[in-house]
Each structure stands twice: as C-alpha cells, then as structure tokens.
Amino acid sequence: MMGSANAFGTQGNQPLFSFGLISDVQHADIRDGRSFVGVPRYYRHSIHVLQRAVQRWNEHKMHKFVINLGDIVDGFCPKDQSSSRVRKVVEEFEKFEGPVYHTIGNHCLYNLPRDKLLPVLKITSNDGCAYYDFSPTPEFRFVVLDGYDIGAIGWPHDHPKRMEAVKFLQEKNPNSEKNSPEGLVGLERRFLMFNGAVGKEQLKWLDGILQEATEMRQKVVICCHLPLDPHASSQEALLWNYDEVMDLIHRYNCVKVCLAGHDHRGGHSIDSHGIHHRVLEAALECPPGTDAFGYVDVYYDRLSLNGTDRMESTEMCFNP
Numbered sequence: 001m002m003g004s005a006n007a008f009g010t011q012g013n014q015p016l017f018s019f020g021l022i023s024d025v026q027h028a029d030i031r032d033g034r035s036f037v038g039v040p041r042y043y044r045h046s047i048h049v050l051q052r053a054v055q056r057w058n059e060h061k062m063h064k065f066v067i068n069l070g071d072i073v074d075g076f077c078p079k080d081q082s083s084s085r086v087r088k089v090v091e092e093f094e095k096f097e098g099p100v101y102h103t104i105g106n107h108c109l110y111n112l113p114r115d116k117l118l119p120v121l122k123i124t125s126n127d128g129c130a131y132y133d134f135s136p137t138p139e140f141r142f143v144v145l146d147g148y149d150i151g152a153i154g155w156p157h158d159h160p161k162r163m164e165a166v167k168f169l170q171e172k173n174p175n176s177e178k179n180s181p182e183g184l185v186g187l188e189r190r191f192l193m194f195n196g197a198v199g200k201e202q203l204k205w206l207d208g209i210l211q212e213a214t215e216m217r218q219k220v221v222i223c224c225h226l227p228l229d230p231h232a233s234s235q236e237a238l239l240w241n242y243d244e245v246m247d248l249i250h251r252y253n254c255v256k257v258c259l260a261g262h263d264h265r266g267g268h269s270i271d272s273h274g275i276h277h278r279v280l281e282a283a284l285e286c287p288p289g290t291d292a293f294g295y296v297d298v299y300y301d302r303l304s305l306n307g308t309d310r311m312e313s314t315e316m317c318f319n320p
C-alpha cells in the first residue's frame with residue numbers, strides 16, 4: 001500500500017536519511033597542472049566545485065551530514081599558505097548546515113602534521129590517529145578509517161609509526177623514489193609512499209566496532225581515503241593492507257558499502273561478499289564549470305548515490 005510503513009518501519013520508497021559526498025578537492029591557489037600521468041588538475045577551480053556542492057546540499061535541506069573522503073588541499077600549495085588554505089577549505093565545508101565528517105588523505109598530511117591538522121578537521125584524538133565512528137540513526141553506523149595510520153607522511157620524523165612505514169617501504173619497494181611503482185608487478189604496485197596502512201590497534205578497534213554493530217543489528221558503511229578493493233581502483237591507489245582489512249570485514253555481515261577517494265577517476269565494484277566499493281571521482285579534476293559531488297539516499301536495503309555531472313550515480317543494493 002502506498003505510503004504505509006513496511007516491516008522495517010520505513011515508509012514505502014522514502015529514504016531513511018540522506019547525506020552529501022565529495023572527495024579530493026585538493027585546492028591550492030596555483031596554476032592548473034597535471035598528475036604524473038598527465039591528467040589535468042584544476043587547483044583553483046576545485047574550491048568552486050566544493051562551494052557549489054555545499055550550496056546544493058543546503059538547498060536540499062534534508063541531508064543529515066556530509067562526508068569528505070579526503071585530500072582537501074594539494075601538496076603543491078606553498079608551505080607558507082598551507083595552514084590558511086586548509087582553514088579556508090574547512091570554512092567552505094562548514095557552510096553546510098549540519099555536521100561534516102572528514103577523512104584524512106595524503107595531501108592533507110603534506111600540508112599539515114597530524115597535531116595541527118586534526119583539530120582543524122575537528123577530529124578528536126589523543127594519540128594523533130584519525131579513525132572514528134558515528135551512528136546517524138539506530139540502524140546505521142559509519143566507520144571512518146585512518147589509511148595513513150602506518151604511513152611515511154604526517155607523523156613526526158622519529159615516530160614509531162613512521163619508522164614502521166619507512167621500513168615496510170624499504171622492504172617492498174626497491175626504487176629510490178618511493179612513489180614510483182617502476183618494476184613492481186600487479187598488486188605490489190600499491191607499495192608507494194603516497195599510500196599507507198591501517199595499524200594493529202586500529203584493526204582491533206575496527207573488530208570491536210563490527211562486533212558491536214552486529215549485536216546492534218546495524219548496517220555499516222566504511223569510509224577510507226584509500227580504496228579497499230582492487231576491482232574498484234587502480235593497483236597503485238590501494239591501502240597497503242587492504243587484504244587484511246577486508247579479511248576482517250568479511251568475518252562479519254554488517255558492512256554493506258565501502259567509500260573511498262584517492263583514485264581520481266573513480267570506480268565501483270561488488271566484492272565476493274556482496275559489499276559495494278565506490279571510489280569517488282575527484283573534484284580536482286573537474287574542468288571549470290563542471291562538478292563532481294553527490295548525495296546518497298539511504299534505504300534499508302540500498303544506498304543510492306545521486307551524482308552531479310562527473311560523479312557517476314550508483315545504485316548499491318545489498319542483502320539487508
């Protein structure tokens with residue numbers, strides 16, 4: 001019957017809630033450039049993409065929150081402007097009339113060390129880590145992972161987590177330029193300095209969260225700057241220990257969707273356990289006047305991403 005409540009307590013085809021999405025703004029007040037492989041990057045324009053996104057999310061009036069999948073300011077931003085640029089982009093996000101949840105990316109860490117970055121992004125942490133979770137409704141839980149927990153960027157020079165990452169890269173990548181995948185084959189090509197890993201403590205925390213979500217019959221959406229599935233991303237962009245994280249996630253049935261950024265062209269896959277992996281198209285790569293942002297309508301059995309312009313729309317149906 002039209003408009004009546006179903007067994008899940010939801011109205012016919014009304015979403016339970018919705019939220020806004022954007023990734024890789026990578027803004028800087030510098031001339032347009034290109035990625036290492038020649039893809040154009042529009043550093044000045046990307047903040048306008050964000051501004052239009054915020055305007056649209058606010059016009060919609062119904063979005064409960066916004067998620068930023070990382071990389072708000074580009075590493076080429078002049079260092080004496082890093083702090084003000086990061087604040088400027090965060091201020092644009094904060095024009096959204098609701099909470100904004102940030103995921104940290106490599107470019108955020110090129111600009112500011114963790115102890116400076118996390119307070120600006122309003123990520124509460126006492127050990128410098130940037131993973132957390134939130135539950136916008138009793139039925140859903142969002143888990144934001146810190147993909148640079150073990151990473152060669154962002155930690156103080158002599159920090160044990162940086163040392164661990166440097167040692168790991170020495171073992172896995174023989175190139176003197178640790179961002180070069182030269183000679184690495186297949187999935188080994190992810191062992192680059194602009195990627196990182198989820199550390200042991202974070203994995204333990206994630207295990208506890210997934211256990212709790214299972215007990216509470218919550219569906220989980222994972223957010224991480226670095227993609228977690230090779231079929232949704234180029235090999236060069238993957239989390240170093242994506243396999244370890246996915247083995248843990250696959251021990252539970254509660255995770256339905258994983259969202260990521262970093263691989264700017266975007267991607268989508270459904271893994272062997274029916275989990276959707278959606279890598280978002282970058283705001284940075286939108287030629288002037290074009291856009292890449294979206295919003296997600298959340299239903300009990302699907303997430304429906306409504307993309308604007310260069311962001312592809314994606315239906316992500318799952319077994320509730």
Ligand SMILES: Nc1ccn([C@@H]2O[C@H](COP(=O)(O)O)[C@@H](O)[C@H]2O)c(=O)n1
Pocket residue numbers: 034035036037177179180181194
């Ligand atoms: N095939 C590659 C790709 C990248 N690099 C290095 O990584 C840096 C970042 O690359 P972008 O995708 O952000 O342009 C780049 O400056 C190179 O140092 C590489 O060596 N080989």
Ligand SMILES: O=P(O)(O)OC[C@H](O)CO
Pocket residue numbers: 024035071106107194234236237262263264
């Ligand atoms: O956003 P960047 O500059 O770290 O580039 C990421 C790479 O394109 C991932 O393949």
